[in-house]
Ligand SMILES: NC(=O)C1=CN([C@@H]2O[C@H](COP(=O)(O)OP(=O)(O)OC[C@H]3O[C@@H](n4cnc5c(N)ncnc54)[C@H](OP(=O)(O)O)[C@@H]3O)[C@@H](O)[C@H]2O)C=CC1
Protein backbone atom coordinates (compact mmCIF):
# COMPACT_ATOMS: atom_id res chain seq x y z
CA UNK A 115 0.00 0.00 0.00
CA UNK A 116 2.77 2.42 1.09
CA UNK A 117 4.87 1.32 -1.88
CA UNK A 118 1.97 1.88 -4.31
CA UNK A 119 1.38 5.34 -2.81
CA UNK A 120 5.07 6.29 -3.00
CA UNK A 121 5.13 5.09 -6.60
CA UNK A 122 2.16 7.34 -7.45
CA UNK A 123 3.72 10.34 -5.69
CA UNK A 124 7.02 9.72 -7.53
CA UNK A 125 5.16 9.42 -10.84
CA UNK A 126 3.21 12.64 -10.20
CA UNK A 127 6.41 14.49 -9.27
CA UNK A 128 8.28 13.20 -12.30
CA UNK A 129 5.38 14.18 -14.60
CA UNK A 130 5.27 17.66 -13.05
CA UNK A 131 9.08 17.89 -13.38
CA UNK A 132 8.92 16.81 -17.02
CA UNK A 133 6.51 19.55 -18.10
CA UNK A 134 7.88 22.25 -15.87
CA UNK A 135 11.43 21.64 -17.17
CA UNK A 136 10.29 21.17 -20.78
CA UNK A 137 8.28 24.29 -21.53
CA UNK A 138 7.94 23.36 -25.23
CA UNK A 139 7.04 26.25 -27.52
CA UNK A 140 8.16 29.75 -26.49
CA UNK A 141 5.54 32.38 -27.24
CA UNK A 142 1.87 32.41 -27.99
CA UNK A 143 0.05 29.23 -29.05
CA UNK A 144 -3.27 29.89 -30.79
CA UNK A 145 -5.91 27.16 -30.88
CA UNK A 146 -7.59 27.88 -34.20
CA UNK A 147 -11.14 26.60 -33.69
CA UNK A 148 -11.82 25.83 -30.04
CA UNK A 149 -14.25 22.92 -29.88
CA UNK A 150 -13.80 19.47 -28.34
CA UNK A 151 -10.17 18.86 -29.35
CA UNK A 152 -9.12 22.51 -29.19
CA UNK A 153 -10.49 23.16 -25.69
CA UNK A 154 -9.09 19.87 -24.34
CA UNK A 155 -5.58 20.24 -25.78
CA UNK A 156 -5.49 24.02 -25.34
CA UNK A 157 -6.56 23.68 -21.69
CA UNK A 158 -3.85 21.10 -20.95
CA UNK A 159 -1.14 23.12 -22.74
CA UNK A 160 -2.13 26.11 -20.64
CA UNK A 161 -2.00 24.04 -17.44
CA UNK A 162 1.51 23.00 -18.50
CA UNK A 163 2.58 26.63 -18.50
CA UNK A 164 2.17 27.54 -22.19
CA UNK A 165 0.79 30.93 -23.28
CA UNK A 166 -2.45 29.78 -24.95
CA UNK A 167 -5.23 31.71 -26.70
CA UNK A 168 -8.40 29.95 -27.83
CA UNK A 169 -9.93 31.33 -31.04
CA UNK A 170 -13.57 30.41 -30.50
CA UNK A 171 -17.07 31.05 -31.75
CA UNK A 172 -19.06 33.43 -29.51
CA UNK A 173 -21.18 30.53 -28.11
CA UNK A 174 -18.06 28.68 -26.89
CA UNK A 175 -16.45 31.91 -25.62
CA UNK A 176 -19.66 32.59 -23.72
CA UNK A 177 -19.79 29.09 -22.25
CA UNK A 178 -16.14 29.24 -21.12
CA UNK A 179 -16.66 32.76 -19.75
CA UNK A 180 -19.51 31.50 -17.58
CA UNK A 181 -18.24 28.07 -16.54
CA UNK A 182 -14.47 28.02 -17.14
CA UNK A 183 -13.05 24.74 -18.38
CA UNK A 184 -13.35 21.34 -16.70
CA UNK A 185 -11.31 18.57 -18.30
CA UNK A 186 -11.79 14.93 -17.35
CA UNK A 187 -10.50 11.66 -18.71
CA UNK A 188 -11.12 7.93 -18.62
CA UNK A 189 -8.05 7.62 -16.36
CA UNK A 190 -10.07 9.39 -13.65
CA UNK A 191 -8.28 12.74 -13.33
CA UNK A 192 -10.01 16.16 -13.39
CA UNK A 193 -8.39 19.52 -14.20
CA UNK A 194 -10.17 22.84 -13.83
CA UNK A 195 -9.47 26.28 -15.24
CA UNK A 196 -11.60 29.02 -13.68
CA UNK A 197 -13.46 31.48 -15.94
CA UNK A 198 -10.89 34.00 -17.19
CA UNK A 199 -7.89 31.74 -16.44
CA UNK A 200 -7.58 30.95 -20.13
CA UNK A 201 -7.53 33.62 -22.86
CA UNK A 202 -10.50 33.21 -25.21
CA UNK A 203 -10.89 35.42 -28.30
CA UNK A 204 -13.65 35.58 -30.90
CA UNK A 205 -11.84 38.03 -33.20
CA UNK A 206 -9.36 36.17 -35.46
CA UNK A 207 -7.14 39.24 -35.95
CA UNK A 208 -6.68 39.72 -32.20
CA UNK A 209 -6.24 36.00 -31.50
CA UNK A 210 -3.69 35.33 -34.25
CA UNK A 211 -1.61 38.49 -33.79
CA UNK A 212 1.90 37.63 -32.51
CA UNK A 213 1.26 33.86 -32.65
CA UNK A 214 4.35 31.61 -32.47
CA UNK A 215 2.37 28.48 -33.20
CA UNK A 216 -1.14 27.88 -34.54
CA UNK A 217 -2.84 24.55 -33.81
CA UNK A 218 -5.65 24.04 -36.32
CA UNK A 219 -8.56 22.21 -34.65
CA UNK A 220 -11.53 23.07 -36.86
CA UNK A 221 -13.49 20.38 -38.65
CA UNK A 222 -12.02 19.57 -42.09
CA UNK A 223 -14.72 21.53 -43.95
CA UNK A 224 -13.52 24.73 -42.24
CA UNK A 225 -9.78 24.25 -42.87
CA UNK A 226 -9.62 26.42 -46.01
CA UNK A 227 -11.39 29.29 -44.27
CA UNK A 228 -9.10 29.01 -41.24
CA UNK A 229 -6.08 29.01 -43.57
CA UNK A 230 -7.27 32.33 -45.02
CA UNK A 231 -7.53 33.80 -41.51
CA UNK A 232 -4.05 32.54 -40.61
CA UNK A 233 -2.61 34.01 -43.83
CA UNK A 234 -4.24 37.37 -43.09
CA UNK A 235 -3.50 37.69 -39.37
CA UNK A 236 -0.71 35.41 -38.10
CA UNK A 237 2.96 36.41 -38.46
CA UNK A 238 4.70 34.65 -41.37
CA UNK A 239 7.12 33.14 -38.81
CA UNK A 240 4.35 31.26 -36.96
CA UNK A 241 4.41 27.49 -37.35
CA UNK A 242 1.10 25.76 -38.09
CA UNK A 243 0.10 22.23 -37.06
CA UNK A 244 -3.10 20.51 -38.19
CA UNK A 245 -4.56 18.36 -35.41
CA UNK A 246 -7.41 17.04 -37.55
CA UNK A 247 -8.75 13.79 -38.92
CA UNK A 248 -8.63 13.09 -42.65
CA UNK A 249 -5.73 12.79 -45.08
CA UNK A 250 -5.57 16.22 -46.68
CA UNK A 251 -5.86 19.00 -44.07
CA UNK A 252 -2.13 19.74 -43.82
CA UNK A 253 -1.98 19.86 -47.64
CA UNK A 254 -4.92 22.31 -47.74
CA UNK A 255 -3.09 24.51 -45.20
CA UNK A 256 0.24 24.25 -47.07
CA UNK A 257 -1.40 25.26 -50.35
CA UNK A 258 -2.97 28.33 -48.74
CA UNK A 259 0.11 29.27 -46.70
CA UNK A 260 3.06 29.13 -49.11
CA UNK A 261 6.46 29.64 -47.51
CA UNK A 262 5.18 28.92 -44.00
CA UNK A 263 6.05 25.99 -41.75
CA UNK A 264 3.01 23.70 -41.86
CA UNK A 265 3.02 20.29 -40.17
CA UNK A 266 0.56 17.43 -40.08
CA UNK A 267 -0.63 16.09 -36.73
CA UNK A 268 -3.04 13.50 -35.39
CA UNK A 269 -5.06 13.17 -32.19
CA UNK A 270 -5.74 9.53 -31.52
CA UNK A 271 -8.16 9.92 -28.60
CA UNK A 272 -11.80 10.93 -28.42
CA UNK A 273 -13.12 14.05 -26.64
CA UNK A 274 -16.78 14.66 -25.98
CA UNK A 275 -18.18 18.13 -25.22
CA UNK A 276 -20.57 17.68 -22.30
CA UNK A 277 -21.71 21.32 -22.06
CA UNK A 278 -21.03 23.96 -19.37
CA UNK A 279 -17.31 24.01 -20.19
CA UNK A 280 -16.88 20.27 -19.60
CA UNK A 281 -14.79 18.19 -22.02
CA UNK A 282 -14.19 14.48 -21.45
CA UNK A 283 -11.56 12.22 -23.02
CA UNK A 284 -13.18 8.81 -23.43
CA UNK A 285 -10.49 6.78 -25.24
CA UNK A 286 -6.76 6.35 -24.75
CA UNK A 287 -3.85 7.25 -27.04
CA UNK A 288 -1.22 9.85 -27.93
CA UNK A 289 -1.06 12.98 -30.05
CA UNK A 290 1.33 12.51 -32.97
CA UNK A 291 3.00 15.48 -34.63
CA UNK A 292 5.21 15.52 -37.71
CA UNK A 293 8.91 15.30 -36.92
CA UNK A 294 10.52 18.73 -37.06
CA UNK A 295 7.44 20.58 -35.72
CA UNK A 296 7.93 22.78 -32.63
CA UNK A 297 8.04 20.59 -29.49
CA UNK A 298 4.86 20.52 -27.40
CA UNK A 299 4.46 19.40 -23.84
CA UNK A 300 1.44 19.21 -21.53
CA UNK A 301 0.31 17.28 -18.47
CA UNK A 302 -1.76 14.15 -19.20
CA UNK A 303 -0.81 14.23 -22.88
CA UNK A 304 1.62 11.97 -24.66
CA UNK A 305 2.84 14.06 -27.57
CA UNK A 306 5.08 12.10 -29.91
CA UNK A 307 6.76 12.98 -33.19
CA UNK A 308 6.69 10.82 -36.30
CA UNK A 309 8.54 11.23 -39.59
CA UNK A 310 5.98 9.52 -41.83
CA UNK A 311 2.70 11.37 -41.26
CA UNK A 312 1.14 10.02 -44.47
CA UNK A 313 1.24 6.56 -42.87
CA UNK A 314 -0.01 7.90 -39.51
CA UNK A 315 -2.99 9.67 -41.11
CA UNK A 316 -3.80 6.61 -43.23
CA UNK A 317 -3.77 4.45 -40.08
CA UNK A 318 -6.06 6.92 -38.30
CA UNK A 319 -8.41 6.97 -41.28
CA UNK A 320 -8.84 3.21 -40.95
CA UNK A 321 -10.04 3.79 -37.34
CA UNK A 322 -12.14 6.78 -38.41
CA UNK A 323 -14.17 4.70 -40.86
CA UNK A 324 -16.08 3.75 -37.73
CA UNK A 325 -17.05 7.38 -37.00
CA UNK A 326 -19.94 7.16 -39.48
CA UNK A 327 -21.18 3.77 -38.25
CA UNK A 328 -21.07 4.95 -34.66
CA UNK A 329 -22.98 8.11 -35.61
CA UNK A 330 -25.59 6.17 -37.59
CA UNK A 331 -26.11 3.66 -34.78
CA UNK A 332 -26.63 6.24 -32.03
CA UNK A 333 -24.86 3.82 -29.68
CA UNK A 334 -21.79 4.44 -27.54
CA UNK A 335 -18.56 3.13 -29.09
CA UNK A 336 -18.50 0.31 -26.56
CA UNK A 337 -22.08 -0.77 -27.30
CA UNK A 338 -21.61 -0.52 -31.06
CA UNK A 339 -18.32 -2.43 -31.17
CA UNK A 340 -19.77 -5.13 -28.93
CA UNK A 341 -22.21 -5.98 -31.75
CA UNK A 342 -20.61 -8.25 -34.35
CA UNK A 343 -23.05 -7.10 -37.05
CA UNK A 344 -21.66 -3.53 -36.80
CA UNK A 345 -18.12 -4.90 -36.61
CA UNK A 346 -18.61 -6.85 -39.85
CA UNK A 347 -19.73 -3.72 -41.69
CA UNK A 348 -16.72 -1.83 -40.33
CA UNK A 349 -14.43 -4.69 -41.36
CA UNK A 350 -15.79 -4.53 -44.93
CA UNK A 351 -15.29 -0.74 -45.04
CA UNK A 352 -11.74 -1.13 -43.72
CA UNK A 353 -10.98 -3.85 -46.30
CA UNK A 354 -11.79 -1.33 -49.04
CA UNK A 355 -9.52 1.32 -47.49
CA UNK A 356 -6.66 -1.11 -46.89
CA UNK A 357 -6.87 -2.29 -50.51
CA UNK A 358 -6.65 1.36 -51.59
CA UNK A 359 -3.61 2.11 -49.40
CA UNK A 360 -1.88 -1.03 -50.69
CA UNK A 361 -2.46 0.14 -54.25
CA UNK A 362 -1.12 3.59 -53.36
CA UNK A 363 1.98 2.11 -51.72
CA UNK A 364 1.07 3.43 -48.25
CA UNK A 365 1.63 1.21 -45.21
CA UNK A 366 -0.87 2.52 -42.62
CA UNK A 367 0.65 3.14 -39.20
CA UNK A 368 -0.71 1.28 -36.19
CA UNK A 369 -1.81 2.98 -33.01
CA UNK A 370 -1.45 -0.10 -30.84
CA UNK A 371 0.41 -3.40 -30.90
CA UNK A 372 -1.93 -4.97 -33.45
CA UNK A 373 -1.20 -3.95 -37.08
CA UNK A 374 -4.06 -2.02 -38.70
CA UNK A 375 -4.00 -4.54 -41.54
CA UNK A 376 -5.27 -7.19 -39.12
CA UNK A 377 -8.24 -5.14 -37.89
CA UNK A 378 -10.82 -6.54 -40.34
CA UNK A 379 -10.04 -10.13 -39.31
CA UNK A 380 -10.21 -9.21 -35.62
CA UNK A 381 -13.47 -7.31 -36.04
CA UNK A 382 -15.06 -10.37 -37.64
CA UNK A 383 -14.22 -12.61 -34.67
CA UNK A 384 -17.07 -13.95 -32.51
CA UNK A 385 -17.84 -11.68 -29.54
CA UNK A 386 -15.93 -13.60 -26.86
CA UNK A 387 -12.74 -13.77 -28.96
CA UNK A 388 -13.10 -10.12 -30.02
CA UNK A 389 -13.35 -9.10 -26.35
CA UNK A 390 -10.16 -11.02 -25.55
CA UNK A 391 -8.13 -9.62 -28.45
CA UNK A 392 -9.38 -6.03 -28.12
CA UNK A 393 -8.15 -5.87 -24.52
CA UNK A 394 -4.71 -5.26 -26.04
CA UNK A 395 -5.94 -2.27 -28.05
CA UNK A 396 -7.27 1.23 -27.40
CA UNK A 397 -9.12 1.71 -24.07
CA UNK A 398 -12.67 3.02 -24.46
CA UNK A 399 -14.83 4.22 -21.58
CA UNK A 400 -18.58 3.75 -21.33
CA UNK A 401 -19.45 7.27 -22.56
CA UNK A 402 -17.23 7.60 -25.65
CA UNK A 403 -18.84 8.21 -29.06
CA UNK A 404 -17.39 9.37 -32.37
CA UNK A 405 -17.06 13.06 -33.21
CA UNK A 406 -19.39 12.42 -36.16
CA UNK A 407 -22.13 11.37 -33.73
CA UNK A 408 -21.72 14.76 -32.03
CA UNK A 409 -21.92 16.50 -35.43
CA UNK A 410 -25.21 14.79 -36.33
CA UNK A 411 -26.68 15.48 -32.89
CA UNK A 412 -25.76 19.18 -33.10
CA UNK A 413 -26.98 19.53 -36.70
CA UNK A 414 -23.46 20.33 -37.98
CA UNK A 415 -21.88 19.30 -41.26
CA UNK A 416 -19.99 16.02 -40.75
CA UNK A 417 -16.56 15.01 -42.07
CA UNK A 418 -18.01 12.22 -44.24
CA UNK A 419 -16.43 13.75 -47.40
CA UNK A 420 -12.97 13.67 -45.81
CA UNK A 421 -13.30 10.14 -44.34
CA UNK A 422 -15.44 7.68 -46.36
CA UNK A 423 -15.46 10.27 -49.19
CA UNK A 424 -11.64 10.29 -49.41
CA UNK A 425 -11.57 6.50 -49.72
CA UNK A 426 -14.26 6.55 -52.40
CA UNK A 427 -12.62 9.29 -54.51
CA UNK A 428 -9.07 7.95 -54.30
CA UNK A 429 -10.19 4.38 -54.97
CA UNK A 430 -12.25 5.51 -58.00
CA UNK A 431 -9.09 7.04 -59.49
CA UNK A 432 -7.53 3.56 -59.35
CA UNK A 433 -10.68 1.73 -60.53
CA UNK A 434 -11.11 0.08 -57.13
CA UNK A 435 -14.70 -0.56 -56.00
CA UNK A 436 -15.94 0.85 -52.66
CA UNK A 437 -19.62 -0.21 -52.40
CA UNK A 438 -19.55 -0.46 -48.60
CA UNK A 439 -18.08 2.98 -47.97
CA UNK A 440 -20.46 4.43 -50.58
CA UNK A 441 -23.51 2.98 -48.81
CA UNK A 442 -22.28 4.29 -45.45
CA UNK A 443 -21.59 7.75 -46.92
CA UNK A 444 -25.08 7.86 -48.48
CA UNK A 445 -26.67 7.02 -45.13
CA UNK A 446 -24.71 9.77 -43.36
CA UNK A 447 -25.63 12.33 -46.03
CA UNK A 448 -29.30 11.36 -45.66
CA UNK A 449 -29.03 11.84 -41.88
CA UNK A 450 -27.31 15.21 -42.37
CA UNK A 451 -30.10 16.33 -44.70
CA UNK A 452 -32.81 15.16 -42.28
CA UNK A 453 -31.18 17.21 -39.50
CA UNK A 454 -32.76 15.11 -36.76
CA UNK A 455 -29.61 13.79 -35.08
CA UNK A 456 -28.52 10.18 -35.22
CA UNK A 457 -31.04 8.11 -37.21
CA UNK A 458 -30.31 5.24 -34.77
CA UNK A 459 -30.07 2.70 -37.59
CA UNK A 460 -29.77 -1.02 -37.02
CA UNK A 461 -26.97 -2.79 -38.90
CA UNK A 462 -29.53 -4.39 -41.26
CA UNK A 463 -30.93 -0.95 -42.18
CA UNK A 464 -27.87 -0.18 -44.27
CA UNK A 465 -29.00 -0.92 -47.78
CA UNK A 466 -27.38 -2.75 -50.69
CA UNK A 467 -24.04 -4.48 -50.27
CA UNK A 468 -24.20 -4.30 -46.49
CA UNK A 469 -27.42 -6.11 -45.81
N1 LIG B 1 -13.83 15.16 -31.18
C1 LIG B 1 -13.00 14.13 -31.18
O1 LIG B 1 -13.09 13.24 -30.34
C2 LIG B 1 -11.90 14.02 -32.18
C3 LIG B 1 -11.80 14.90 -33.23
N2 LIG B 1 -10.73 14.80 -34.10
C4 LIG B 1 -10.62 15.73 -35.22
O2 LIG B 1 -10.27 17.01 -34.72
C5 LIG B 1 -10.81 18.04 -35.55
C6 LIG B 1 -11.67 18.94 -34.66
O3 LIG B 1 -12.76 18.16 -34.16
P1 LIG B 1 -13.67 18.64 -32.95
O4 LIG B 1 -12.86 19.30 -31.92
O5 LIG B 1 -14.50 17.48 -32.60
O6 LIG B 1 -14.56 19.73 -33.69
P2 LIG B 1 -15.54 20.80 -33.05
O7 LIG B 1 -16.58 21.08 -34.07
O8 LIG B 1 -15.93 20.39 -31.68
O9 LIG B 1 -14.59 22.07 -32.87
C7 LIG B 1 -14.23 22.94 -33.90
C8 LIG B 1 -14.66 24.32 -33.45
O10 LIG B 1 -14.07 25.29 -34.33
C9 LIG B 1 -15.05 26.29 -34.54
N3 LIG B 1 -14.69 27.10 -35.69
C10 LIG B 1 -14.80 26.80 -37.00
N4 LIG B 1 -14.36 27.83 -37.73
C11 LIG B 1 -13.99 28.81 -36.87
C12 LIG B 1 -13.51 30.13 -37.01
N5 LIG B 1 -13.27 30.65 -38.23
N6 LIG B 1 -13.26 30.86 -35.91
C13 LIG B 1 -13.48 30.34 -34.68
N7 LIG B 1 -13.95 29.10 -34.47
C14 LIG B 1 -14.21 28.34 -35.56
C15 LIG B 1 -16.32 25.50 -34.71
O11 LIG B 1 -17.47 26.32 -34.61
P3 LIG B 1 -18.71 26.04 -35.64
O12 LIG B 1 -19.17 24.64 -35.38
O13 LIG B 1 -19.70 27.10 -35.25
O14 LIG B 1 -18.17 26.23 -37.03
C16 LIG B 1 -16.19 24.53 -33.53
O15 LIG B 1 -16.61 25.14 -32.33
C17 LIG B 1 -11.64 17.29 -36.62
O16 LIG B 1 -10.89 17.12 -37.78
C18 LIG B 1 -11.93 15.94 -35.97
O17 LIG B 1 -12.14 14.90 -36.90
C19 LIG B 1 -9.72 13.92 -33.91
C20 LIG B 1 -9.77 13.02 -32.87
C21 LIG B 1 -10.89 12.94 -31.98
Ligand SMILES: CC(C)(CO)C(=O)C(=O)O
Nearest residue numbers: 270271272321403404405
Ligand atom coordinates in the same frame (compact mmCIF):
# COMPACT_ATOMS: atom_id res chain seq x y z
C1 LIG C 1 -10.95 8.89 -31.50
C2 LIG C 1 -11.94 8.62 -32.61
C3 LIG C 1 -11.39 7.50 -33.48
C4 LIG C 1 -13.20 8.13 -31.97
O1 LIG C 1 -14.11 7.68 -32.86
C5 LIG C 1 -12.07 9.86 -33.45
O2 LIG C 1 -11.12 10.21 -34.11
C6 LIG C 1 -13.28 10.70 -33.58
O3 LIG C 1 -14.22 10.58 -32.81
O4 LIG C 1 -13.26 11.55 -34.48
